Amino acid sequence: MELNKEILLLQGEIKKFAREVIAEKVDEFDKNGIFPIDNIKRLAEMGILGATIPETYGGCLLDALSLMVCLEEIGKVCPSTALIILTHNILFAYPLVRFGNEEQKKILSKLAAGEVIGGFAERSTNDLRISAGSDFYKISGSNPILLNGVADGPFILFIESDNSINAFVVDEKIPGVIRNKKDNIIGMNAGGITEVVFDNCLIPVNNRLGREGEGRFILEEITNFANLGFSAINLGISEGAMENAIKYAKERVQFGEPIINFGMVREMIIEMRTKIEAIRLLIYDAARLYDAQKDFILKAGIARYLSNRAAAEITTDAIQVYGGYGYMKDYPVERYFRDAQVSRVLCSSNIDLRELIISRTI
């Protein structure tokens, strides 16, 4: 599937930036859990932080295919950075653009400029006690996974009560929101994930996105787009891992020859390449449907389902190609392996994905 000139140009630019700038500190940031704020600012200058924001709100709206290509290229080098970009664009800015009121949308220009970085509280790990008042929701509890938590920006939180789901924008004006960096997550160490604690937090009804009870629909809309985005990160991770595995297998000599000569090593690479080509086609196909405003949901779900597995299998085998060296933090494949775990489970559960695929298939 050929990309058009415009996208190829963007891809080249992002690829160059990823390999020349992001790559430089990727291991250091992973090791020390450092949020790559300078790189994010540079990506903002390139327009990437406004990828889901229309120009009227200060963004530079990209088509979905372009955004996926960006996530793929960044994910090949630094999956954490790709996760930050995905969260900001797809999990925060996108629902604001679609469902926010004019007041809520005021922040969009700052988001596009990278002055504010949007976050998202993973819904499945919410552990909240909620009581609804007339003007406020009072919530206590915590969530161990707040994406882009360290950036201290506003984030989206889903609150479920009495069979209704509502999406809220939690911003800095709301007291009692505490973020703790805990380093308790297997991967995406540079992705700025924190725990968030709500200490008798009062969230004004005005902070709700959309109408009362519209949260379920908003959640679905976000998830469908996110399935596409996470697939692109899965793809990037898979390609990054494969690239390294190939390079290593050509250099490493055992039994007097490069290990790339051994059929069992070649077979691992063959599996990688095959899965990568298949998921890339699926992702690009779904993204094109999205851009043509056609039904992309099933295709995005399938892309996610397949790429979740592919990323897990490919990163596991990439370590295998490196042998004992792959198990050490001195080599990049162990990082891809850990990051893949995060990328393959956030936002949609595997049960959700199965339901989505089967309900649209039968």
Add this chain to the structure above:
Amino acid sequence: MEYFLTEEEKALKEKVRRIAEEIILPVRDELDKKAEFPREIIDRMAKEGLLRIFIPEEYGGTGARIMDMSIACEEVARICAGVATAYAVGALGSGPIIYFATPEQKKKYLPKVASGELLCAFGLTEAQAGSDVANIQTTARKVGDYYILNGVKQFISNCTIADVYVVLASTDKTRGARGISAFIVEKGMPGFEFGKHENKLGIRTSTTTELIFSDCRVPKENLMGKEGMGFIYTMRNFDRARPGVGAIGLGIAQGAYESALKFAAERNLLGNQYIQRKLADMATEIEAARALIYAAARAIDSGIKNTTKPASFAKLFPSDIAMKITLEVIELMGPHGLLREYNVEKMLRDAKITQIYEGTNQIQRGQIALEIIKECGYKKE
């Protein structure tokens, strides 16, 4: 499933499970974080008699049965594969002494290994000699009453905490694999030092370090068995020890599966057929792995001559299902599975090593294939 274990084996299984839950469970997360191995853990295990199972009765052990080792390794790994590695490597290191050392060497070391006073390690791998074992560059030159060792070993488990290191070095480079000899090197011998400590994805509590030999003088009494036999000893030792690695994989799989089952029960997911399918597959694979390990262990313990194939079977399949199951468990638990507090992310990180050490799974497949070809009287080329 019922495996018709003997009363002693059942008692061993229960005992190791209890000890692992009592002394390892409370500290496993801390150990993983700190990436340190406290010798006290092995000391506690020794006090309970768990190190005796690797040693023959005449030297104060309980019989050195692979079955016992498999049972014990599974139970320790069910709680922590890092500790299980340190434990199993103790057996990997003492194995060659049991089978190939001189009577004096056996008397000198084995009773103390059985009591836990001495812990063993096994130093084979080098930067350029991983799968290609015969390519080792470390040399041992005989000068008077000593062998002078020079070279660097890497990725050696139990380094620094072990007292006795079985080390492979070349005494005659012109003879390749037939020129490799095994030595018993003690911690503190002059010219023997530890190098780089590895920072690993998993089994972080198990230490992995370089051994550096610079004109290290090893008394000639410490040559194990005969010169030039080191490679053969190594292969035979692996042919006995590999079910232990399989058992570590099995223990990891068992631990992860139990976590998944509990998670699914607590969240009312057990009625869901997607979940049922996963759990059923996991349980089936675990029993298949256990049956394979037990069958291999019994075959080896019965004294069959060629143990290569059963030993490789018992390493290959359980380690592959450990990887598969831990990956499935992450999928089943979703984002919760990513969090340290659920421990399955540790099991996933730990599982990966079982496909790599003591011969990668590609090497196992190659060995199995060779045995099959030989058995049928065919030729490779």
